[in-house]
Amino acid sequence: xxxxxxxxxxxxxxxxxxxxxxxxxxxxxxxxxxxxxxxxxxxxxxxxxxxxxxxxxxxxxxxxxxxxxxxxxxxxxxxxxxxxxxxxxxxxxxxxxxxxxxxxxxxxx
Amino acid sequence: xxxxxxxxxxxxxxxxxxxxxxxxxxxxxxxxxxxxxxxxxxxxxxxxxxxxxxxxxxxxxxxxxxxxxxxxxxxxxxxxxxxxxxxxxxxxxxxxxxxxxxxxxxxxxxxxxxxxxxxxx
Numbered sequence: 001x002x003x004x005x006x007x008x009x010x011x012x013x014x015x016x017x018x019x020x021x022x023x024x025x026x027x028x029x030x031x032x033x034x035x036x037x038x039x040x041x042x043x044x045x046x047x048x049x050x051x052x053x054x055x056x057x058x059x060x061x062x063x064x065x066x067x068x069x070x071x072x073x074x075x076x077x078x079x080x081x082x083x084x085x086x087x088x089x090x091x092x093x094x095x096x097x098x099x100x101x102x103x104x105x106x107x108x109x
Numbered sequence: 110x111x112x113x114x115x116x117x118x119x120x121x122x123x124x125x126x127x128x129x130x131x132x133x134x135x136x137x138x139x140x141x142x143x144x145x146x147x148x149x150x151x152x153x154x155x156x157x158x159x160x161x162x163x164x165x166x167x168x169x170x171x172x173x174x175x176x177x178x179x180x181x182x183x184x185x186x187x188x189x190x191x192x193x194x195x196x197x198x199x200x201x202x203x204x205x206x207x208x209x210x211x212x213x214x215x216x217x218x219x220x221x222x223x224x225x226x227x228x229x230x
């Protein structure tokens with residue numbers, strides 16, 4: 001099965017921009033979606049498809065993709081953006097399954 | 110308001126069985142595919158299983174194939190996960206999640222709060 005790899009942790013100063021990346025072979029065929037998870041809470045979808053935000057997600061969240069790498073960018077990070085972020089996509093190895101990335105802890109300084 | 114409420118978690122011995130339920134409300138349940146996703150304590154998210162709106166298409170992660178069975182009852186607006194031959198590594202919070210049905214990716218737009226399954230003797 002495919003794997004999606006993320007950096008374990010990144011930090012960003014309040015109000016600055018941070019980019020979180022996700023690498024995997026399946027991303028050459030499928031877009032990534034991105035989920036935010038705060039401690040003790042269920043994940044929340046923040047970006048899906050080419051660059052779509054569900055209702056209620058601030059426009060400081062955006063997504064992009066190139067080759068085998070997908071990115072989530074937070075422009076003007078806020079304190080409430082401190083959370084774990086997971087990418088997610090379909091499996092490209094022939095199995096119609098979903099796969100999650102390893103997760104990135106974002107700390108807002 | 111879309112709501113997904115899981116239940117059925119608890120402590121079970123290795124080799125035992127458990128059935129999880131997810132009660133859906135606030136949307137037309139029969140129109141959406143659904144998923145189970147789990148998260149071991151302190152670990153990342155792991156997709157477990159998918160079921161289409163009519164139950165005609167079902168997928169499982171390799172880690173649970175042959176042991177877990179996903180099902181749904183559209184008349185009762187409910188999703189289920191029958192878990193057999195449970196192992197210690199199945200210990201996790203289990204979430205049900207609604208699937209938007211994005212063809213170019215996965216997009217799980219609503220999640221329940223989860224139910225904890227602990228497999229231990």
